[in-house]
Amino acid sequence: MSAMSNNNWSRRSIFRAAAGMAAAGSLAACGGNNGRGGGSGSGKNLNQYFHAYGEAGVEQAVKRYAKAYSKANVSTQWITGADYETKLFAALLTKQAPDVFEFHPQIQLVKSGQVADLTDIISPVKDDFNAADIASHTVDGKIYGVRMIDDPQFFFYRKSMLEKANVAVPTTLEELIEAAAKLTTPKVKGLFLGNDLHAIELPLVWSAGAEPLTAKNEIGYHTDEVVGGLRQLRKLFTSGHLLLDAPADYWDPSALNQGLCAMQFCGMWAMPVMQKALGDDLGVFPFPKVGGKGRPSVYNGGWSMFVNAKGGDVDAAKEYVKWLWIDQKKYQEDFATSYGFHIPPRKTIAAQADKLKSGLAAEGVKLFNTYGYFDNIGWTQAMYSAWDGIISDSVRKGGDPEAALDAADKKVNRELKKLFG
């Protein structure tokens, strides 16, 4: 017997293994669907990243839009979990990076050359976009993202509960704290601001009459009024009238819908689900004034579409973004109003969105137009983290707000120095 014939690797077995691997490869290629157009594309392949929206039907809608695009096969990565940005940023450093992705405008994406300049595709329709949205995506005159939706965030409340407790809609932070106390019963807490209070960080700053950053890109949040606001929040946090450790966070309407609280800070995206559960027993109001120089505020969060500047085919990606988020107005309206409620950033689409013209939705739009504050492209993730530290140390842990702000100032200043010199 020869050595070769004694070996397990006979010629026949090698051919068999090769055939098996080829078959497995074919099956694997069939398996990973992600919204591709089933061969309708021109041979170009694009990959887009979306975070998981909480509203039913959004994922199917996004994949439906992608399938309708004929000039490329667009696959969709629908990223669940709370750490979308972590997965996105990690992916952007690899060859598997998405060609197109949704995120918020942040200057470090521009400075590190991760997002492509989209000025040429937006300029022809620039005037039809909300001017504040254009401004929040602009660096040195160039526009780096297309706003897909605006998401006003404010307080929702149960009208019946406020009436029963004889409580008026709060207009100041003091009134909000008093209202929370009056609305709290053994079974219902007065107020829900989210489990870690992250959602109300910027509204607190705006409502205290300050800005996160000044026009010169210096710290604008460190004021006496903000310090006062943090002290008031600490009082609320320890009062026992604030809902904490709810099973779902502020973005989910379940705390209000399940009767766990009387007032909840949330986004307008949750309005249809709340209306379905509570009917007309629902009202909205902005984040109230904080301190003497205060003003009501509504944070306009939202999502924008960006093109990976280091992607395989930047032009094809830009063409897709233009097709979907600039040319396809029906899809844009569908995306903004058919699932949760969002405000279309295009004036013409917003004007014809019937679902936002009446009732509570119209009231939400009015709050957006009256008290809205938009993303500042210079306010980065590191600055958000610094503010998480402020809330953590001064409100949740009970430390001195001045000390917490001083500690955050160091982090934010280091970030500002890196970004703006």
Next chain:
Amino acid sequence: MSTTTTRGVAHPAPAKASNARPRRGLTASNTLNFWLFTGPFLIGLVIFVFVPIGWSIWLSFFDARFTVTPSHFIGFDNYRQMLTNSDFTGSLGTFTVFAAFIVPTTWALSLSLALLVHRLRFMRAFFRSVFFLPTACSYVAAALIWKMSMFNGVRFGLANTIIGWFGADNVAWVSNPNPPWYWLVILTVRLWLQAGFYMILFLAALQNIPAELYEAAAIDGAKPGWQTFRYITLPQLRATSTAVILLLLVAAYQAFDEFYNIITTRATWGQTPLMVLYKTALGANQDYGSGSAGAVILTVLICAVTLLQGKFMGFGRGEESK
């Protein structure tokens, strides 16, 4: 059960000498075989372990934000930044508290469970499986169940329901660090998840203790129970205990999933070193330089502690150290 005697045991017949020539090819060359078997693993080790470690050390000397191929050399700035970062230094304190509690508690609990199961006359396999099953559960899944179902802050959470029977108000177990109830949530989930695994190790060791030792002790007048446990069982478990403590300490260093999912990165307390490194390097900040510097510092610390522990506990000295 093993015994110390070999009397009456039949020895295997000697192998028949083979007249066949040694095979040519693969079996003819031991060196070739060595590389054939170890080569793929060595390549994997180099690519997935040594290259990343080297790359990480290299990154730690650069301003590497949003890039893993930086060009701006900044010397020891990243190390300085991490060592003055209160989150990082605080995380070492968190780890110390965590390890100081979880290592002895898990050791005691798993040993107790092993002793209980070992003494069972009926349904031993059932209880062994019941205690071991949590080991198969994902840390992330368990942490979320603990946080969202058992220790949530609303009236229908399991813990709040139970304390409600005694007239107590709902407790926010995780969001509010005063009092630090979050430790209860984290420690109970970790104990539930890992005690069964170490119980199996102790059970195996208990089954290897010769029965003659207990018989001899009984003849010498040793009382069953604590005295036997103190002077026979515990010394016989020394090698296993040392290994278990080392494994527990390493596992404590690697604590991440339950802290990350229960505490979240938005709190400035209750963060383990890995959480801070994750937040610095792989989180939204994407500062690979500082994150790498922190990883190097942590590696040096782990090595130092492990060597010290080995020195004090005699791990690796072999049987003669008993």
